Amino acid sequence: MTATVIDGKAVSLKIKEQVQMRVETLKQQGVVPGLAVVLVGDNSASLTYVKNKQKTCEALGMRSDLLQFPESMAEADLLSTIDKLNNDPGIHGILVQLPLPSHIDEFSVIMAIDPQKDVDGFHPVSVGNMVIGHETLLPCTPHGIIKLLEHYDINPEGQHVVVIGRSNIVGKPVGQMLLQKNATVTFCHSKTQDLAKHTKQADIVIVAIGVAKFLNSKHLKPGAVVIDVGMNRDEKGKLCGDVDYEDVLETASFVTPVPGGVGPMTIAMLMENTVQSAENGLTKDKTGTTM
Numbered sequence: 605m606t607a608t609v610i611d612g613k614a615v616s617l618k619i620k621e622q623v624q625m626r627v628e629t630l631k632q633q634g635v636v637p638g639l640a641v642v643l644v645g646d647n648s649a650s651l652t653y654v655k656n657k658q659k660t661c662e663a664l665g666m667r668s669d670l671l672q673f674p675e676s677m678a679e680a681d682l683l684s685t686i687d688k689l690n691n692d693p694g695i696h697g698i699l700v701q702l703p704l705p706s707h708i709d710e711f712s713v714i715m716a717i718d719p720q721k722d723v724d725g726f727h728p729v730s731v732g733n734m735v736i737g738h739e740t741l742l743p744c745t746p747h748g749i750i751k752l753l754e755h756y757d758i759n760p761e762g763q764h765v766v767v768i769g770r771s772n773i774v775g776k777p778v779g780q781m782l783l784q785k786n787a788t789v790t791f792c793h794s795k796t797q798d799l800a801k802h803t804k805q806a807d808i809v810i811v812a813i814g815v816a817k818f819l820n821s822k823h824l825k826p827g828a829v830v831i832d833v834g835m836n837r838d839e840k841g842k843l844c845g846d847v848d849y850e851d852v853l854e855t856a857s858f859v860t861p862v863p864g865g866v867g868p869m870t871i872a873m874l875m876e877n878t879v880q881s882a883e884n885g886l887t888k889d890k891t892g893t894t895m
């Protein structure tokens with residue numbers, strides 16, 4: 605068996621085309637969707653990601669504000685910046701790029717974002733809504749993974765999904781979202797004993813642990829779907845995922861490459877969330893009641 609390579613770049617382009625049409629419709633109603641991205645510090649990878657977000661927003665006809673602050677920024681100043689953005693009617697989405705400098709408490713910052721503008725889907729209100737299956741802005745990378753599965757007609761219902769990694773950004777939410785879709789979900793992590801015992805039973809394996817080429821064919825049942833969320837550098841400095849891609853190609857039925865798999869979906873879903881937030885704003889009357 606040679607795995608079908610899941611083309612995240614192509615799927616993300618389709619999603620962005622749909623977002624662009626929704627932006628046009630909003631503009632005809634006098635609304636320009638606006639995203640504010642806040643970057644604290646000079647992490648070079650973060651700078652690349654926020655610039656890509658800004659470029660994509662502009663390409664789709666959305667307003668994009670990049671607010672850049674020095675590493676030394678006080679937490680109180682970041683909180684008051686978020687407060688201003690919460691009250692700016694031209695801003696429909698607020699994203700604080702992670703990681704933050706260690707002197708800033710990530711939870712307090714996420715808590716400060718108005719859940720209506722929480723396009724990252726990280727606020728506890730958004731997380732709670734997601735877990736109970738209530739409509740909400742969904743976290744971008746997990747939502748991107750769901751969209752990739754849908755695009756390739758991989759139905760998780762009744763399937764055994766093993767998620768390796770329990771981060772709040774990817775592992776936990778993607779497992780919850782697949783549970784909503786009636787998958788049987790197992791979470792594995794650094795303390796899991798005999799990982800291969802679990803992964804060998806999986807129909808779908810999702811790896812998000814940040815360890816280069818960690819998962820190989822020996823972990824897999826033949827025909828498993830492999831979703832790689834990792835972004836690492838190999839011994840030669842080349843970008844690679846958490847999966848030994850070449851090694852799993854003959855065992856897996858589908859596999860996401862790195863780059864070009866899950867990564868591009870993250871930004872596409874962010875654009876979708878921003879336009880969704882702007883549309884949600886239109887369906888509210890002046891008192892804030894949803895009509």
Ligand SMILES: Nc1nc2c(c(=O)[nH]1)N[C@@H](CN(C=O)c1ccc(C(=O)N[C@@H](CCC(=O)O)C(=O)O)cc1)CN2
Nearest residue numbers: 653699700701702703724744863864865866867868870
């Ligand atoms: N507030 C947030 N912070 C972070 C998030 C997030 O969703 N919200 N996710 C990551 C970084 N990230 C977006 O912010 C991100 C990472 C990777 C990609 C991507 O497209 N990767 C490409 C490869 C890029 C390269 O060549 O370096 C790929 O996989 O094809 C997009 C977004 C942490 N912080």
